[in-house]
Amino acid sequence: MRIASADVVVTSPARNFVTLVITTDDGLTGLGDATLNGRELSVASYLRDHVAPLLEGRDASRIEDTWQYLYRGAYWRRGPVTMAAVAAVDTALWDIKAKAAGMPLYQLLGGASRTGALAYGHASGRDVPELLDSVRAHLERGYRAIRVQTGIPGLDSVYGVASSAAGGGERYDYEPARRRPLPAEETWDTRAYLRHVPTVFEAVRAEFGPGLPLLHDGHHRMTPIQAARLGKDLEPYDLFWLEDATPAEDQTALRLIRQHTTTPLAIGEVFNSAHDYTVLLQERLIDYVRSAVTHAGGVTGLRRLLDMAGHFGIRSGIHGPTDISPVGMAAALHLDLAVHNFGIQEYMRHAPETLEVFRTSFTFTDGLLHPSDTPGLGVGLDLAAAERFPYAPAYLPVNRLADGTVHDW
CATH class of the missing domain: 3.30.390.10 (Enolase-like, N-terminal domain)
Incomplete structure (x- = not known):
């Protein structure tokens, strides 16, 4: 062959x-x-x-x-x-x-270790009432774990808030990227963020109780000491994880965060090999690895990473927003079903146009994803449909502080 x-x-x-x-x-x-x-x-x-x-x-x-x-x-x-x-x-x-x-595919990876993969959805709102409505909507769609992102008072546009659309250009597939020739530029204020986020989780817990798994993404915007403060401030609200609290190029930065908070930590969606995790795994500085099949060397590369993480009691949290195609998503689900140290799977539903091009067979039932028993990945590509949608430039935004300094993204 x-x-x-x-x-x-x-x-x-x-x-x-x-x-x-x-x-x-x-x-x-x-x-x-x-x-x-x-x-x-x-x-x-x-x-x-x-x-x-x-x-x-x-x-x-x-x-x-x-x-x-x-x-x-x-x-x-x-x-x-x-x-x-x-x-x-x-x-x-x-x-x-x-x-x-x-x-x-999961059968070739050793067979199923579970009946399905717990998935979390993305709830967001410009303010707390809009956020609470978004959480309710996700629960009605069957999600049993929710990522919570909210607008920050004084900031026009904030990553992860679907209804926040400063900077112009068409917002596409529910993500902050926009179709435009140059990236939008957004203003960021970490101190305002640190003041606001604990009050958001207080409101969510008051509305939905202690049992619902809640997650939050800091998107690399904090220094280690700022992340330590946020992790400690969020401890009363029992997060499933705090994700990407600080830029991860310096793996040792996670030591400071770990010393100050028991909030579980997830990191790694911008990593692309097991080498990026060496210190984090050996010192147990994180609880979940976030790399995607698409960006970390495929099924072979990610399986190698997850096996390595499993030796240290660290679980999977595979990256799964809509910039992972249905092909990459299906590959993740086969790994989710097979590996022993599965944690949770990020799941954003693709737009109807995307599902015209990529014919999927995976299912989402009662909060659990399953890749299906179709031979292979279980995804087909409609080339005629693909030709109807030509490439157009699109970029994630760039962040600047109020004084104009480019900030982490």
Whole structure:
């Protein structure tokens, strides 16, 4: 079973996606997600110009060897563009292998460890009443865990608040990215944020009680001591996790946060290999790893990371917003079902236009996701539909403080 072709499809139904389609000489096809939000064309070029020519004629069944060939064989290792490209190839080859076996992918990963994967949704509001309405709506849709994000008094637009749309440009697929030639610029005030967020969780707990798992994303905007303060202030509200409290390039920064709070910590959606987690895992500085299949070397790369995390009692929290395509989402669900140290799965529903292009079979019932028993990943790509939605530039916003300083994002 040899690789006959490797084609890159760039489409933008409700947002931009990059998909690798590998076809074997006996007619099997596999899909891999290579989407890198705001840098999609970089990965598309990497795949078309550098990776695809290396794949033709290779044995499609040799997944580990191909992973190592693309990772170790290139002098320039790691980085988001490289690892998204490696992930696309790896995921597509796993899709092919599972189809050839006539099994859903999770069966090749050791079979199911649970009946479904607990998922959390994104509730948000410009103010507390709007947020509470959003939480109710998510509960009505079947979610049993909720991420809580809210507007900050004095700030026009805040990441994670779906109804907040400063900066102009079409907001797409429920995310802060917008279709526009240049990124929007938003103003940020950490002190105002730190004052406001504990009052938000007090209101949510008062309305919905102590049993509902609540999560919050700081999106790298705090210093370690600020994050330590927030974690401690949120302890009375029993969060499932506080995510991305501080920029994670310096893994040792998490030591300070850990010393001051018992609020569980999650980090890693911008990481792209197990090497980014070494100190965090060995010193148990976090409770959940957040990398995505799409950005961390595919099924092979993420399984390696999750197995490593499991040795330290650390669980999965795979990144799953709408900038992960349905292909990447399905791959995550197969891992969720198979690995022992599953924690929770982020799940944002894709827009109807996206689901015209990507035909999915995974299900969401009673708060649990299941990848389905369709052979392979369980996702098909409608090429005719994809052609109807051409690429359009879109970017996440840039943050500045009130004095104009560029701030972390």
